[in-house]
Amino acid sequence: MEPTSYLRCFILLFSSLFLIILLRSWFPSHGADFHLDCSQYSSWCTTSKNRIQSKFNVSSSTTEKNTTKHKPIDDHFADTPKHPLDPLTLQEINKVQSILTIYPPFFTPNFPSIHTLSLHEPEKSTVLEWKKGDILPHRQAQVIAFLNSHSHVLVVDLDEDKVISHGIDPASGYPMISGEETTIATDVAQANEEFRRIVVSRGVKLSDLVCYALATGWYGPNEEGKRVTKVQCYSKQGTSNFFMRPIEGLTVTVDLEKKEVVKISHTGNDIPVAQAKNTEYQHSAQNKLTSNMIPINPISMEQPLGPSFSIDGHLVRWANWEFHLNPDPRAGVIISQAKVRDPETGKLRSVMYRGFASELFVPYMDPSEGWYFKTYMDAGEYGMGLTAMSLVPLNDCPHNAHYMDGIFSASDGKPFVQSNMICVFERYAGEIGWRHSQTADSSSGRPEIRESRPKVSLVVRTASTVGNYDYIIDWEFQADGLIRVQVGLSGMLMVKGTHYENANQIPEGDNMSGPFVSEHLIGVVHDHFITFHLDMDIDAPDNSFIKVHLVKEEPPPGESPRRSYLKTKKHVAKSEKDAQIKFKLFDPSEFHVINPSKKSKIGNPSGYKIVPAGNAASLLNQNDPPQQRGAFTNNQIWVTPYNRSEQWAGGLLVYQGKGEDTLAIWSERDRLIENKDIVVWYTLGFHHIPCQEDFPIMPTVSSSFALKPANFFNSNPILHVAPTVPNDLPTCSVASTSS
Amino acid sequence: MEPTSYLRCFILLFSSLFLIILLRSWFPSHGADFHLDCSQYSSWCTTSKNRIQSKFNVSSSTTEKNTTKHKPIDDHFADTPKHPLDPLTLQEINKVQSILTIYPPFFTPNFPSIHTLSLHEPEKSTVLEWKKGDILPHRQAQVIAFLNSHSHVLVVDLDEDKVISHGIDPASGYPMISGEETTIATDVAQANEEFRRIVVSRGVKLSDLVCYALATGWYGPNEEGKRVTKVQCYSKQGTSNFFMRPIEGLTVTVDLEKKEVVKISHTGNDIPVAQAKNTEYQHSAQNKLTSNMIPINPISMEQPLGPSFSIDGHLVRWANWEFHLNPDPRAGVIISQAKVRDPETGKLRSVMYRGFASELFVPYMDPSEGWYFKTYMDAGEYGMGLTAMSLVPLNDCPHNAHYMDGIFSASDGKPFVQSNMICVFERYAGEIGWRHSQTADSSSGRPEIRESRPKVSLVVRTASTVGNYDYIIDWEFQADGLIRVQVGLSGMLMVKGTHYENANQIPEGDNMSGPFVSEHLIGVVHDHFITFHLDMDIDAPDNSFIKVHLVKEEPPPGESPRRSYLKTKKHVAKSEKDAQIKFKLFDPSEFHVINPSKKSKIGNPSGYKIVPAGNAASLLNQNDPPQQRGAFTNNQIWVTPYNRSEQWAGGLLVYQGKGEDTLAIWSERDRLIENKDIVVWYTLGFHHIPCQEDFPIMPTVSSSFALKPANFFNSNPILHVAPTVPNDLPTCSVASTSS
Known part of the structure; x- marks a missing residue:
């Protein structure tokens, strides 16, 4: 890079930083900083709906005692670490993300995908020396990211506001698959014409497809050099338990970076998709059979004085x-x-x-x-x-x-x-x-x-x-x-x-x-x-x-x-x-x-x-x-x-x-x-x-x-x-x- | 036996039987027929005191529901078998005892000691064929008794009022040791002068002795031919947990039939009897230490509608x-x-x-x-x-x-x-x-x-x-x-x-x-x-x-x-x-x-x-x-x-x-x-x-x-x-x- 390039980069960096700080002050917290409905980013990140299910109130005199107070999501904004091993807070994750956004190697058109962002634990000796009341050791995050075919392993120091170490491709593997990638993979497979034709030929409607992106393992040089996943699919027709209805022998290998199909393998032509009957496990969707079992009466662990932890x-x-x-x-x-x-x-x-x-x-x-x-x-x-x-x-x-x-x-x-x-x-x-039990023995005066x-x-x-x-x-x-x-x-x-x-x-x-x-x-x-x-x-x-x-x-x-x-x-x-x-x-x-x-x-x-x-x-x-x-x-x-x-x-x-x-x-x-x-x-x-x-x-x-x-x-x-x-x-x- | 002997025996048998029947009609049930305080017969047979401990009433609204009704001892007189595999009832055991009392081979000055008296299960095919409402198959008892150096294995038929099979010494071993025998063995040991002298020499007061009769196993011809037990003792001074205070190396072999000491072995002269300190486990006898533990609050399994069994x-x-x-x-x-x-x-x-x-x-x-x-x-x-x-x-x-x-x-x-x-x-x-859990996936319409x-x-x-x-x-x-x-x-x-x-x-x-x-x-x-x-x-x-x-x-x-x-x-x-x-x-x-x-x-x-x-x-x-x-x-x-x-x-x-x-x-x-x-x-x-x-x-x-x-x-x-x-x-x- 020429000196002018450095300067341009520097100006860009600073103006971005300024803009970010400005934006953050305008929009103090919600929405921009975390995923209320995160399913578009991660198929397994939890939506706010989940919480409702766990928030019912039991009309019981002991409920107030026994139901521990649980903070609503919004309260996580106020979380602060109290212990060297406390996990990264919502605000700390946001801060790491901000630091990475302006980290020069990642300052490219494509921000890397983040596969792990979690506490980088302090040295063990530091943790062992720490006592309550002491100032916390530097808070650090370990980040595993993927960008342009390379795995990046970084440590971000939150007290120093910067990346303090950065390794590239330390070993042969890749970071874990993200929810976003599984969505990409299944979308790529399902958009493929040959795949769609095979699915229909197996008697499954495209609207009934549920697909999963499976880790491929490693099997020698033939499969090296690209980040891939194997997509296999099921029919959800008639059941929420699609796992019992595999479209056997149909595997689509997808290149996760190029977002393209590498290979379609179909060996299951003569294998029917198993029936939906008797597979449902959701209580709300089950046909209520006449139960032949003596009903088990409700049984509960009760603690009249509340939990002791x-x-x-x-x-x-x-x-x-x-x-x-x-x-x-x-x-x-x-x-x-x-x-x-x-x-x-x-x-x-x-x-x-x-x-x-x-x-x-x-x-x-x-x-x-x-x-x-x-x-x-x-x-x-x-x-x-x-x-x-x-x-x-x-x-x-x-x-x-x-x-x-x-x-x-x-x-x-x-x-x-x-x-x-x-x-x-x-x-x-x-x-x-x-x-221990003991019977009484009158001859030795041994008591019961x-x-x-x-x-x-x-x-x-x-x-x-x-x-x-x-x-x-x-x-x-x-x-x-x-x-x-x-x-x-x-x-x-x-x-x-x-x-x-x-x-x-x-x-x-x-x-x-x-x-x-x-x-x-x-x-x-x-x-x-x-x-x-x-x-x-x-x-x-x-x-x-x-x-x-x-x-x-x-x-x-x-x-x-x-x-x-x-x-x-x-x-x-x-x-x-x-x-x-x-x-x-x-x-x-x-x-x-x-x-x-x-x-x-x-x-x-x-x-x-x-x-x-x-x-x-x-x-x-x-x-x-x-x-x-x-x-x-x-x-x-x-x-x-x-x-x-x-x-x-x-x-x-x-x-x-x-x-x-x-x-x-x-x-x-x-x-x-x-x-x-x-x-x-x-x-x-x-x-x-x-x-x-x-x-x-x-x-x-x-x-x-x-x-x-x-x-x-x-x-x-x-x-x-x-x-x-x-x-x-x-x-x-x-x-x-x-x- | 001469014919007159047979006749005398017969008369004796009949008159005894008559007397027994007469006595039984005079004393309809209690006292004579079962052991209210059985500890004199069996150190592990349960005295009526035990029941008190388990009979407390909990002043709780759920107690009546949850505490199953339990029959007092006296009610066992009314127990009747309902199923071919039901155990012998109190009355059936009494009946077996009566049958054995007049059983000629046991009609000797010494009634045998009874080591097992329990249901002789009907043939499996008979049990499998039996249905509720059918008449019960013959009730039978298996009795294992010991008399004059011989083990007797009998089957008594309660419907036929007689012994229907009788084997003597079917194998090398003896019946299990009875509570009465353990009392005999420890009494014999403790009456032995040499034993008493050794105990005192080990610093244990005779009044602090607790002794146990231990099964000897079998170790070749030297130890065959007599029913023996090995008595070892402990000091109960200062603790109910005498097991932690063994008089090490002192073993008294007792002949259970002859009621005499066979051998005293003492190899522990230099070994002190361990201290009583810190051995007590009875809550009522423990020094209450300041507990350093956060108390565990009471926790109970509760069933608002009662048990379902x-x-x-x-x-x-x-x-x-x-x-x-x-x-x-x-x-x-x-x-x-x-x-x-x-x-x-x-x-x-x-x-x-x-x-x-x-x-x-x-x-x-x-x-x-x-x-x-x-x-x-x-x-x-x-x-x-x-x-x-x-x-x-x-x-x-x-x-x-x-x-x-x-x-x-x-x-x-x-x-x-x-x-x-x-x-x-x-x-x-x-x-x-x-x-099973599942996240929602909007693209496939997969529900949460x-x-x-x-x-x-x-x-x-x-x-x-x-x-x-x-x-x-x-x-x-x-x-x-x-x-x-x-x-x-x-x-x-x-x-x-x-x-x-x-x-x-x-x-x-x-x-x-x-x-x-x-x-x-x-x-x-x-x-x-x-x-x-x-x-x-x-x-x-x-x-x-x-x-x-x-x-x-x-x-x-x-x-x-x-x-x-x-x-x-x-x-x-x-x-x-x-x-x-x-x-x-x-x-x-x-x-x-x-x-x-x-x-x-x-x-x-x-x-x-x-x-x-x-x-x-x-x-x-x-x-x-x-x-x-x-x-x-x-x-x-x-x-x-x-x-x-x-x-x-x-x-x-x-x-x-x-x-x-x-x-x-x-x-x-x-x-x-x-x-x-x-x-x-x-x-x-x-x-x-x-x-x-x-x-x-x-x-x-x-x-x-x-x-x-x-x-x-x-x-x-x-x-x-x-x-x-x-x-x-x-x-x-x-x-x-x-x-």
């Missing part, structure tokens, strides 16, 4: 727990600085610096043309927060739930409100915290004892709808110090059309990719893996990972009537490869994170253990492209030293990425992890072989794992909890309106 | 479920004839003929003198029903629970009431039955959808306290057809005394048998295995067991960009050895029970699958005596053809048994199981490596497995359930007495 901004306090709760466009929810109060000292003690669903991997088991690419990475390709729509009160979350909004950015960088995307509630499920304590916990929930599937992710905090992470799967199967109508037509050995679930439909076998980032800080950042191996020993002959017994052998993992763990039922271990510098009263190191429940492992070939990208599922547990940039197990840019930036690659460096600030990664897996009951919508299937104190407390921390007595019960009656 | 005798009806519920002295609870109503046809369909905890195996991992024998079989040695004491309302079970009593027999054959040993309640835990259904289930619970340990066993029935079996572990650790006070005193490589959990206490590592008998009858008795194996396939080169995918391969198990299943995370399968003769609308066979969650396997040597006795844990799943006599996985007579009558032995016969009446056996295992938090009482640890419909219904059976709406909520206020 409090939420101050994003800081949650309940029982002995305190933690920070962030809605996040990619992870859904981030739990930070989870601390538990020691019942003996009254002091808050650190358990986990940060925990979140880092990535999901969902490979479908069908190598055919229309299916091979279905190997989704839901967090990095779609965003678990962006797809976490408003929760349905009384059904998704109980009566006493508090709802929290997320403030995210649309593709134009402007904020929108993802309303009621998190709920927080206390749970009493009729479970027992601890118990009946002691039992009900278990009450606090649940943080999101439900992300990624296309057909719904992921319910719960973080449950127990008063005994245990954190349980539970993942529930519901929503619709991704079904495949078939010409078979009855199993008796299927020849022996037919190569179907899943069970036959309804007339003309197969439920394709698939896996779900959810990899959690668990930055454990047991009493301080520096921790060690211990494998407590259970091994069989044989006593020397003659020494015992026993011929075998189990013994624990502790192994401190020295480096990353030492902590790549595959679970073995017949060669079991416990997995502890301990603080070697913090000893209990009796001298044991303070610790937590990772407690698996049901799980499933990926069995795909290591050289299969999907498994290379999903290589973070190669082990059930990994441990890495803390690294601010290692947040996303599948890499920062996952869409069409080759997998060169995954947890598996990081861990290969085999860094030292003993007595270091370490991060544990846990993968929760499901094999899903569908069945008829999953049609037309799946009853929730859940699995979980837990983080459980192990020599963290000197003794049972809920030993002194009082039992529930009759006076604790509320006095309840049927709601007057229904009586 | 009904219990008619022992028949439970809820939502689409109907099943029979039996308290059982050995199994705790037996679920029979579980049937679910098909939403399409309204017809009840059979799922499971019978399900119960058949045996438990709890090996401790310490081969030393005082510990090697601790390899308990809790069902067959102690009885999961006999040890299931009264549940604590509001703490063990929620507000809306219904309680059920068991009627069992004491060692003299007379009945006692195990009151409130089962609770049944509806659960709403804030879980989601199914859900937010559909979700809360999950409500029915729970049947018992809590068995076998000495120190508490087992909470839940059978949970979901409206979507799923049955979840959950086992929770609480109560006290079985701790071992040590001279160490702090971990820093423990030399490297010290051979401790478990982690150091408190001053002078080790929590010995141990396993718990609970083996369930699941007689599945999917739509009819004849079923097949299918292994649905997930195998990796590689598509031919060039055929797909994918290099691997998973495929299901079905294998129908032909015989028992074909269905001995060890779980493998990296070689996974699903396990289905199907009815090959019953096809769904689309032609799939009707089925249920067994869904494991967390589990643990036994790693002991196959030739280790405990593992020979606990060989039923060698696999996670076994399938056997139905055999009326194969009920107890460890054998009928387990106490000191050698393991020649276990599931593992039965299964070796490799009988055919395809399209037969089959029984599935599932073992749920736990490795328990204790930690400080387990001291002085353990927070509950749970695991579970499920039986889940898989092509049993034509589609999701809860598709048409209505959502919860605000009018369903109760109007609640704080109880007036506490405001």
